[in-house]
Structures are given as C-alpha cells and as structure tokens.
Amino acid sequence: MDPDAFALPKSRAANERLHALVPGGAHTYAKGDDQYPADLAPIISHGRGAHVWDVDGNRYVEYGSGLRSVSLGHAHPRVVDAVRRELDRGSNFVRPSLVELQAAERFLATVSTAEMVKFAKNGSDATTAAVRLARAVTGRPRVAICADHPFFSTDDWFIGTTPMSAGIPTATTDLTVAFPYGDLAAVDALLTRYAGEIACLILEPTTQAPHSPATGGPSTSAGNDPTAAYLTGLRALADRHGCVLIFDEMITGFRWSEAGAQGLYGVVPDLSTFGKALGNGFAVAALAGRRALMERGGLRHADDRVFLLSTTHGAETHSLAAAMAVLDTYVDEGVTARLHASGERLATGVRAAAASRGGGDHVVVRGRASNLVFATLDEAGKPSQEYRTLFLRQLLAGGVLAPSFVVSSALSDADVDHTVDVVAGACAVYRKALDAGDPTPWLAGRPVKPVFRRQA
Template structure:
C-alpha cells in the first residue's frame, strides 16, 4: 500500500517560504528522497524506529546521517541530558564536563593528547586546517573525501559558488588508494602542502599499506596528517579507524555519533600542534555547552561498556554475508565498504541510469517501512531481524528493478520525482 505523505508535502510548502530548500541539510532534504514518494519530515524516533509526520513508521537506516550511534532516545544518554538540564545548559565559565569528556577521548584515541570541542564537523576540520597552516607555515591542502562546507574545502568541489578563486587554488584532490596522486601533489606544489586530510576509509578499505604510505609522505615533506574521523570514529574501533588500521595521524576530527545525536564535534591531536589553538583563535560560545557534553560522556561510557564497535562490526558482517547470498543482485547491485559502514552501489541498467533506479528503490523501501538513502548506517539499536527484513526487501526489489529496467518501464513506476546528487565525493 502506498503511504500518504500529505502532511510532509504541506510542511515542505510551508518551510520553503522561510527556509532555503526547506531543510538545514542537503542530505536530509527533498534532493535526497523522491519528492512525493517519501517522507520529508520526522516526528519522533525510538530505538531503530522513526515516525514521519503522516504517522508512517520506518526502520531507519539513515540514523541522522550517522549521528545516532546507540539509537533514538537511548535511556542512558537521555537521562544524562535530563540530569544536566536541571543544572543548566550554557554558562559564563567552563564546566567540568569539558575536561571529563576530553579525558575520555585522550584515553581512547591514539593521537589525542589534547582536545577542543565545537558543534559541527566543518568547525573542527576547518580548525585542523588552520592549525596545520600555522604549524607548518605553508598554505596548500591535499584532500580526499568529504570535509564540510567551509571555503577551504568546498571550493575544491562543484559546489564552489561564492568561494574566491585564490582560495580554490590552495586545495588539491588526490585519489584514495593511489599514493602516486598524492606524491604528484607534493611535487606540483613545490612541497608547499601544509596538511593532508582524508577519511581513513569509506567505500574501499586501504590497500597496499596506503594509510602508512600517506603518513610516511607527510613526515618526509613536513606536512600535518589529519584523519577526518567524523564517521569512522568509534564505529570502526572505539579509538577510531586510526586504532583499527594502526596508523596514527597528527590531528583527527570526530563528531556524528560522539553524543548520540546531540550537537558536538571534537578536534584532537598532538599537544605540540594543538597548543597553537590560542594563536589561531579557534573559539566559540557553544563549544562547552553542557547538555551535549553530558550526552557525549554517557554515550562514550555506554560504548565502552557494551563494546559498541564490536557490535556494529558483527551486525555489518551479518548484513554483508546476507547480501552476498542474495540471488537477485545481477549486475545492477553491489555492496561496498567495510562492515561498520557499507554502501549499496547501483550500476547502470540497460535502459535506466543509477539515479533513477535509486529513486525507485527508495520509494519502494518506504512502502515497506524502511528509510534508506544509499548507505547502511547501523546503530546499536538495530536488530538482526531488522537487517533480515531489509535483505528480504532487497531480494524482492532487486529482481523487480532488473525486470522493469529490461522492459523499460521502471521510470514510469516512479510515484515521485527523481532524486538529485548533491555532489560526488566518494
């Protein structure tokens, strides 16, 4: 049965009168879901489940773009927030929670000798870049992956409107698992690279000691190595992907699941570099906001107590193994990535492009009470039964997609609009 999205459509029309795109986040907007055939507003969440404003219920495999690590309304985290709320939210001086959470991160993360908090990933990746420039007295940056909306990074993408050409010229892309592309950047910039920043893993795992070779190049050329662990942090290992792969960067950024949905990010790293914080003037009113720090403290303590990373690995491997046993994938569907964070890769059909196929698949998953936009963002709250339900839907829908594509009828099966790509970075 096709769900009703009447309220979502009405609220979108209302929101767009005062909010560009009707959303604060591109990946949560009508660009990422087939308009008219998927929900656009969420009312509430509990565990692995969410309810949209039309009352439709879904198993959520988006999980707030991976910021929900333990599950919606985790009782331990929410109780910590309530307890802190009785004392206050923001204060005129630092709160002891700042030191307590920083100490937990120093204990867990290999590169973390000092810690600074902010609110978003873009805050701390940008602070890391400024630190690296101050430390090395160089200006150029080598990037691989997605690192936020600030000028220094977004100027290197197709979303570069408003970024000065002089800023764009300082950031250079290299290709994951192709160390020669990074070597070429050091040569082309006459060894003026201040920092190499990358997601330590995304669609593909590192091959042929790639991360170690990146580290060695940085040491050779005097560049700061930054791991953007916004997603990989705690998910691959409680010490981050740097712990899992055994390569320690100079600086690293964390966020997303750090506080189970509360807004908090962290820049951690070597004391020698982090002490330049005072000189680069990275300062914000809400970095020490106490509710999010209380949520982070409770989240980290629960992740330690429950062996969170091992749980996510096991569920992810279960999903991969089940996917690989499907008989309906054909040449159109593949699973990519390591177990804690996997991607559904959709290949071109005979008559339809991947974006059309993906739009139809999202639509059909919504009809089957599953919320999904392309990656499997597992949380501690997800059950194996819910993973089985997703795989059952895949088995059915993959076969249908290939048949509809061969018949050249899949586009006609869309109840809404084709989704749009924000831009491709992985």
C-alpha cells in the same frame, strides 16, 4: 504496500511549508526532499531505537540515522539520562565547567593517540580549525584533500572544490589541490610539484570508493593490510615533505573502533577530527592531536596565536555529557563489534535477496560492515539516479527508510529480516525495469538528485 498506493499527505504539506521558510527545505542538504522520490520524503515525528515514525503515522526501520550520528539508536536511555542530569544544572556559563575537563579526560583516554582536544558543535568547524592550524605551523598556503571523499567542510577551502562553488573566490579554491586515495606515488608527486607549499594532507582514513582496499577485515598490521600500509606510507610522506597529516574521523570514529581508524590501523596522525557518533545525535565534535600543534591555539607558547576554535556553544554541558555517555557505552557494551555483526548480517541478507530476484549485479552493497552503502546500477552497470529512485520508493512503501544501509546498535535481527524481505520485493520490481530497459514507469515523478550539483 504498493508504492503507487503509498502516500504521505501530511509530510508533503510540511515539506511545502519548510521550503517556504527554510532554503532547500532542510537544514542539511543531504536531508533534502530532492534526495527522495517525488512526494515520498517523510517528515519525522519521533524516533526510538532503530525506528522512526513520520507525521503521517508510518513506522520505518531507519538506516543512516542522523547522517550516521545516531549509532546507538534514538533516545538511548544511558545518553538521555546523562543529558537530563546536566540540564538541571545549567548548560552554558561564563567560565569552563568541570564537565569540560571530564569530557576531555574521557575522550583522550579513548583516543590515546591524541594529547589534547578541543570540542565544537559540528564537524566543519573542527576540520577547518585543523586546516588553519596546519597552515599556521607550517607557514604554507595550500591544502591537499583526498578526491575520493565526498565531504570535509562547509567552509570555502573545501566547498569551492564542489559544483556548489557559487560565492567562493577562485583565489581560495586555487589553494586546494587533490590526490586519489590509495596511490602513494600520486601523493608524492603532488607534494613534489608543490614543494614547500602544502600545509597538510587531509583525508578520511578509509574510503567507500569501489577500488578501495579499505573494506576488508580489522587487521592492524601494516604488513598484511593494504589500508594500514597506505596510511603508514602517508605518514612517512608527510614527515618527509614537512606537512601535517590530518585524519577526518567523522565517520570512522567509533564505527571502526572506539579510537577510530587510527586506533584500528595503528597509524598516528598529527591532527584528527571526530563528530557524528560522538554525541549519538547531540551536537558535539572534536579536534584532537599532538600537543606541539594544538598548544598553538592555547596560551602557553611564544609563537603567533592561532584562532583555533572559539564557539559560544562548543562546550554545552549536556552535549559533553552525552559524549561521555556514548564513550562509556561503546566500551562497556562492545558497540563497535555489534555494529559490525549487524552490518554483516544485513549485507549477507541483502546480497542474497538481490541475487535471488535477479538484481545481484545491480543493487550492490559496499563498505565496511559498520558503514554500509549501496549502489544502484542500470542495464549497463552504471550508477543510476533513476534506479535509485525506484529502489527507494519500494523500500519506503515497505517501511524501510534507507538512504544507506548504515546500521545502529539498536537494530534487531527482526529489523534486519524485515529489511531483507523488503529488499527482495524491491529487487523483483527492479528486475522488471531492467528487463523493460526503462525504469521510468516505476518512478512516479522526477528522479532523486545528487547533493552536489550546480543547478537546483
């Protein structure tokens, strides 16, 4: 469909109503309509498998479903059946349910590098609990975050380091320091500079940054894989400097392997956090790690107590049932391998389509096959929100909803083929804009905006 003729009147009206009632028009900033071309931010009616339908009746092949959380596809039968069974039995009680024990056993059988686990409803709570625990066990105030990773938590220790730092005291932000991914010497220098002050190193085990060594194949040997070697080096530095090593596996969990990047690369962190794919859209996250640390949040120790995680809804039975169904499905059906296969097919097709239409140097697919993102570059090869807007408009009009190219296991070969065809058409228009030296005529309104910015 011609993007100039593509309109979403019902979605537009619903967006206006959302902005009147919900700050930002969405409950997650990454889902805001400012992330999409003007007046082309669809409001979703429902989804099934790899497809979603908007309130205007349009069907899309969807990528990055639920901000990477729906990795099995929407309304996956095995997950939905497990949830339904628990809903008839009650969802929350005044004491732990048996499901909490079963889910913990099932999780730790999969993530065998951890010895204890505590569940929560979102990743921010889990990562903040990890930081709090690290500070408690080390007695140190500072947190070292990887600067190449865009998000760790909504809490002050991290958000204060972003452009959206309003309302956060500098005294809090000053306690967070940063290190670059892949540079062990820089980490060693940071730990030396703040000797005895840094409680933890927290990072995603891999990065999407262009210089990352982490986009290669699934080797598990630190001797021949740069990611494994880097993580092994971090483990040694954390041990040498007496700080806690935390892996944020919100994205890498399940998409890299069932046990996350730590399972793939064979490097064991002290603590790790999981979420997103764990519930296939249901709200469940996890903090896992070594017993000696995790027990500080428990009742069987003589040290000062740590208020680790204590959430009213953290152990809702239906969400934990969803997590167990997801864990079983990944293992029984080889989901991680399917994600990689679909991603490889998509990446190959998109790259070929872009190259065939003269956009191969400007629409660039990056990342691990199970977690693909794309960059939109201008005439000078610089990242461009204007060209991203042009590209997204063309994709939406072609029935592809793709803030990224992160696949789900529900994606079919036909879905990939359709996406590649739409990308080819989009890149033909992209080439016209490059030749004109100005994408503005193809935007039909303001460009999309980055999530983290100081002014609205």
